[in-house]
Amino acid sequence: MAETAARLCKADLVTGMVGEFPELQGIMGGYYARAEGYPDAVADAIRDHYKPVGQGDDVPTAPVTVAVSLADKLDTIAGFFVEEMPPSGSRDPYALRRAALGIVRTIILNRMELPLLIATFVAAANVTFRNQVSPFDRILPTIGELQKLKATVGWKQIFDQLIVAATNQANADAELFTIKAKATAIDLLDFFADRLKVQQKEAGVRHDLIDAVFALGGEEDLVRLLARVQALQAFVETPEGINLLAGYKRAANILKKEAPAESAGAEYVMEPAEAELVAALDAVEPAAEAAVAAEDFAGAMAALSRLRGPIDAFFEGVTVNDADAGKRAARLALLGRIRAAVHRVADFSRIEG
Structure with missing residues (x-):
């Protein structure tokens, strides 16, 4: 159900209703999903996956909604960090701090044992690999031209060399993308640590104590x-x-x-x-x-x-x-x-x- 809700949660953005009234995003999606006969858990997840939007907003607790909400926010934040567009100073045009705070609140309220470094790495890797063009896609036009030369001497040798070169490039790209995803995951963990300090400071917790625990390393479960x-x-x-x-x-x-x-x-x-x-x-x-x-x-x-x-x-x-x-x-x-x-x-x- 979480996968179904994730695939449908942005569908209402192309409707005339949400185009006219953007504040109804998610809400209309929930109505449409229910009207189409999807389970209530799916419709509710589509409706509520943006939550929590602000400090006083409700935090989702339904399992399907929590899964979609966290995945959506992680994907959004990771996308901007991979492209090296994090918030800076007072500037946060894409509300990434608010999204991170929403993730922190959702994890804590639901007492989720979520290894945050792994979650951020998966999100960063997904964005990194998703945005890259495969070396095999790049050589498809060349392969098409080679097809015309099948009858010529040496065609097989040239074709094999091209495939080997593309394979080597794919392996090199995969290694580079993995390094980039790991670096982004570490940056994201620091970003979430800052949001956690802000959230806990408002709850009366000293920021230096959070630093003291984070400094040990290896602790990425926010509840623990x-x-x-x-x-x-x-x-x-x-x-x-x-x-x-x-x-x-x-x-x-x-x-x-x-x-x-x-x-x-x-x-x-x-x-x-x-x-x-x-x-x-x-x-x-x-x-x-x-x-x-x-x-x-x-x-x-x-x-x-x-x-x-x-x-x-x-x-x-x-x-x-x-x-x-x-x-x-x-x-x-x-x-x-x-x-x-x-x-x-x-x-x-x-x-x-």
Whole structure:
């Protein structure tokens, strides 16, 4: 039904009614589809696939309508990005920001587990390949001329060479188009991230927290991403979160100046606070990782909060930049573990404060 609705959803644009009253686009299409005997789900999808048009507009929830609405908006946005015509500054003549915001709202409201990078790549690839002329189409006139020479000596050799050349060109074009589609998909993901920040800012969510989650990479499911952001916002507003953020930033600043060595060096007797931090990390790392895998982001934050005390004690009682190279290497490695543990949830370096 979604495919049927997609094929028919723009048909009313050529009618006299919509030509006279453009604001009836979609609405008339729904009436026409119902009059032709199409199922209600198809007619409703044709009627509502433009939604949501504005911030206060209803978001579609019917499965067929959602599918057509998302496909239409993705195809539109991808088309302009492939042609390198994205919005710039205050200029957005084709309302691409509004379309992207509509996609974001639809995904979130329907709690769709949609891998956005894959979706944008498919849309960009579809537009890229659709707009290209096949090398075989280009050589058809030449083949037509060669047909007249069938009886001549060497015709087969020339024909074979032409087909080989066209095949090689088709393969080269396919590789080039794929690269272009991938680059466009990355640009589109950034574009959707910006729209998500705008949408969530209006909902009271801090933009730096969205940055902190996006910065990890590999997270393109908007529903799961927002669950992380909401857990992160609740956590960083607690005393444990504030202190852990301070400890993380202190560790990260030290690591900017001197990266941890791959080998921690020779063993030595640890300071009590050092041993306590090692024990805490040994317990927290698997707990946080398991919580993230289960999409229990609040649980992951709770696990990380157990590092607060050991980190504070470590910085108060241990000299990281010790004269002993082995101790310094081991302590830098500990700071690296702190950073890696926290990055299981978000890149805390992006968080303000």
